[in-house]
Amino acid sequence: MTALLVPGWAGPLSQDFFRQAFAAGTAAGVAAGLVGSFLVLRNQVFAGDALGHVAFTGGLAALAFGFGARTGVFSATVAVAVLLAVLGGRARLDDVVTGVVFTWLLGLGVLFLSVFTSARATGNGAGAVRVLFGSIFGIDAATAGQTAWIAAAVVAVMLFIGRPLLFASIDPRVAEARGVPVRVLNVVFLAAAGVMVAQLVQVVGALLLLGLITTPAATAQRLTGRPWRGMAASVAIAVATVWAGLWLSYLRPSLPPSTSIIATGFAGWLAVEATARRRVDRGHRPATGEERPFTGDPGRGASARASDPG
Amino acid sequence: MPPIERWPGLAVAAPRLTWNLQRDLHQLLQYPFMRHAFAAGAVAAVMCGAIGWFAVLRGETYAAHTLATVAFPGASGAAYLGLAPLVGYFAFAVAGAGLIAWLSPPGRVPRERHSATVGAVQAMALALGFWFVTLYRGFLSSLSGFLFGSFLGVTTDDVLVLAATAAVALGLLALLGRPLFFASVDPRVAEAAGVPVRAVSLLYLLLLGGAVAEASQFTGVLLVLALLVVPAATASTLTARPAAGLGLSLALAVGTAWAGLAAAYFTNRPAGFWITSVGFAGYVLARGASAARARQGRRGGRSAVA
Numbered sequence: 001m002t003a004l005l006v007p008g009w010a011g012p013l014s015q016d017f018f019r020q021a022f023a024a025g026t027a028a029g030v031a032a033g034l035v036g037s038f039l040v041l042r043n044q045v046f047a048g049d050a051l052g053h054v055a056f057t058g059g060l061a062a063l064a065f066g067f068g069a070r071t072g073v074f075s076a077t078v079a080v081a082v083l084l085a086v087l088g089g090r091a092r093l094d095d096v097v098t099g100v101v102f103t104w105l106l107g108l109g110v111l112f113l114s115v116f117t118s119a120r121a122t123g124n125g126a127g128a129v130r131v132l133f134g135s136i137f138g139i140d141a142a143t144a145g146q147t148a149w150i151a152a153a154v155v156a157v158m159l160f161i162g163r164p165l166l167f168a169s170i171d172p173r174v175a176e177a178r179g180v181p182v183r184v185l186n187v188v189f190l191a192a193a194g195v196m197v198a199q200l201v202q203v204v205g206a207l208l209l210l211g212l213i214t215t216p217a218a219t220a221q222r223l224t225g226r227p228w229r230g231m232a233a234s235v236a237i238a239v240a241t242v243w244a245g246l247w248l249s250y251l252r253p254s255l256p257p258s259t260s261i262i263a264t265g266f267a268g269w270l271a272v273e274a275t276a277r278r279r280v281d282r283g284h285r286p287a288t289g290e291e292r293p294f295t296g297d298p299g300r301g302a303s304a305r306a307s308d309p310g
Numbered sequence: 311m312p313p314i315e316r317w318p319g320l321a322v323a324a325p326r327l328t329w330n331l332q333r334d335l336h337q338l339l340q341y342p343f344m345r346h347a348f349a350a351g352a353v354a355a356v357m358c359g360a361i362g363w364f365a366v367l368r369g370e371t372y373a374a375h376t377l378a379t380v381a382f383p384g385a386s387g388a389a390y391l392g393l394a395p396l397v398g399y400f401a402f403a404v405a406g407a408g409l410i411a412w413l414s415p416p417g418r419v420p421r422e423r424h425s426a427t428v429g430a431v432q433a434m435a436l437a438l439g440f441w442f443v444t445l446y447r448g449f450l451s452s453l454s455g456f457l458f459g460s461f462l463g464v465t466t467d468d469v470l471v472l473a474a475t476a477a478v479a480l481g482l483l484a485l486l487g488r489p490l491f492f493a494s495v496d497p498r499v500a501e502a503a504g505v506p507v508r509a510v511s512l513l514y515l516l517l518l519g520g521a522v523a524e525a526s527q528f529t530g531v532l533l534v535l536a537l538l539v540v541p542a543a544t545a546s547t548l549t550a551r552p553a554a555g556l557g558l559s560l561a562l563a564v565g566t567a568w569a570g571l572a573a574a575y576f577t578n579r580p581a582g583f584w585i586t587s588v589g590f591a592g593y594v595l596a597r598g599a600s601a602a603r604a605r606q607g608r609r610g611g612r613s614a615v616a
Contacts, residue, residue: 040422040423040425040426041422042422043422043425044425045372045425045426045428045429046371046372046375046425046429048429049372049375049429049432053532095369095371095372095425096366096369096371096539096543096546097543098371098372099371099372099374099375099535099539099540099543100535100539100540100543100589100590100593101590102375102535103532103533103535103536103539103540103586103589103590104536104540104586104587104589104590106458106532106533106582106586107533107536107582107583107584107585107586107587107590108583108586108587109458110458110533110580110582110583110586111579111580111583113458113580114579114580114583207433207436207437207440210429210432210433210436211430211433211434211437213429214426214429214430214432214433215429215430215433215434217426218423218426218427218429218430221422221423221426254444254445255441256440256441256444258437258440259437259438259440259441259444262433262434262436262437263434263437263438265430266430266433266434266437269430273413
């Protein structure tokens with residue numbers, strides 16, 4: 001009966017594992033698309049990537065000391081996010097600081113791994129693969145619901161601090177002079193990113209997380225010059241690539257879902273990039289060149305910038 | 311690659327650190343595997359210290375990390391196709407460097423777009439690697455050594471290949487050094503002065519990719535930044551002069567690698583943990599010293615005014 005009601009392309013939605021992956025993936029796409037566009041805007045992509053790896057250290061530390069891995073992952077990512085925000089100095093975080101802290105934390109992870117595996121004497125290959133790559137097709141309904149709630153909370157925080165954060169991201173000095181609490185915003189933002197990363201790493205893996213925070217935001221930057229529109233586009237692209245990728249992996253089971261989601265997003269980005277370059281070559285390029293932020297759209301650049309408050 | 315914690319020779323006599331330095335050195339170097347590890351560590355550190363100093367100067371830390379992780383599809387793809395891992399490492403490192411340079415031409419894109427590009431390339435590379443792994447399952451057993459390194463199974467041939475790569479890389483860097491420095495400090499002025507900034511950046515990324523591909527076989531893909539970025543960051547904190555910074559970066563990298571290896575040998579904990587910890591401690595000390603110096607300078611300046 002149901003088979004008659006659903007059209008062919010929606011067939012996979014009648015299966016539980018696919019529905020859960022769909023729900024969790026959509027929530028992940030919304031949160032990661034939004035947080036990712038701020039990470040890109042603030043030049044903190046490496047920090048987001050590093051937090052994904054830190055989750056690994058946190059999980060292993062918790063296992064080595066006999067706590068639940070979940071506690072370890074959440075406390076490690078949030079703690080490191082706050083630490084990076086504080087170490088990063090006045091307004092922005094330097095990639096060099098991120099790299100130094102991140103390397104040491106991974107070194108600690110190796111120590112915990114050696115403690116944990118010599119205590120258990122089991123191979124660690126499969127476990128590490130799960131931590132790093134996750135498996136979106138293997139999550140239960142409870143995890144999917146939890147992911148949706150955490151994503152909603154992160155999105156709510158982002159919407160709440162969005163306006164001042166955007167101001168502080170674009171011009172921290174002017175924002176500070178106008179009384180925007182730039183440093184507090186940086187800490188709150190990275191802590192929210194840490195919570196999101198902690199949940200998504202456990203559900204979809206560090207790999208897909210990285211794909212969802214970078215590629216949609218990079219594509220959106222090329223599509224529009226306006227920050228708010230860019231964020232909406234980033235969220236839409238993230239969700240669309242998740243859907244397309246999940247569907248593709250359902251049709252071709254030999255393709256892991258993380259791979260097909262990221263590959264879809266990457267292909268879309270390359271297409272947008274190539275189109276934008278062709279337009280630039282044809283002479284739509286504004287005289288100011290590309291070096292200013294938010295001139296991703298050469299056709300509408302100047303008027304869009306003038307009319308947008310951000 | 312053997313697991314990190316299983317050091318050959320430990321079953322015979324557990325090494326003990328004593329106050330007798332000569333005895334310690336004798337213990338440390340009595341096994342060929344440790345001598346090889348020290349040689350490989352030194353060569354990798356010299357190469358990474360020099361190339362990494364430019365990475366820090368240019369703000370290419372994230373690109374360095376990305377070019378290291380690109381080794382993952384390289385290794386798994388080579389395993390899938392039945393090629394030597396080194397072929398895959400280099401092929402993907404070169405492809406990754408080219409892709410980054412093409413998608414984000416230096417000096418023409420805003421910084422934030424550059425890091426987004428680098429991150430997206432990394433995600434795609436890892437996704438490919440993951441696909442190769444699912445196609446070819448045998449690769450998983452050595453994943454820990456791949457990610458976190460192993461200085462243990464180093465053979466004489468490995469050291470020779472590493473030394474040859476390092477010699478080529480350092481030679482190229484010496485040729486490239488002056489225009490690269492100019493282009494890194496001020497790309498616009500350099501371009502106006504006739505430096506081929508785009509070509510120089512592409513060459514540097516290729517060099518970085520090659521060096522990282524070679525060094526990460528010993529340090530592990532995730533920990534190569536311990537020799538590439540951490541010593542250079544410490545050196546840049548301590549001095550702003552280019553020649554002194556470059557020299558300090560080299561010295562710190564070698565010192566970090568050797569101290570980490572020795573500590574790993576005597577404590578029987580992973581070398582990756584010690585190398586990163588020694589490097590991080592050095593960085594924290596340098597930051598503290600420079601902050602103290604700045605405060606002192608400010609106080610001195612104020613008293614001079616008064």
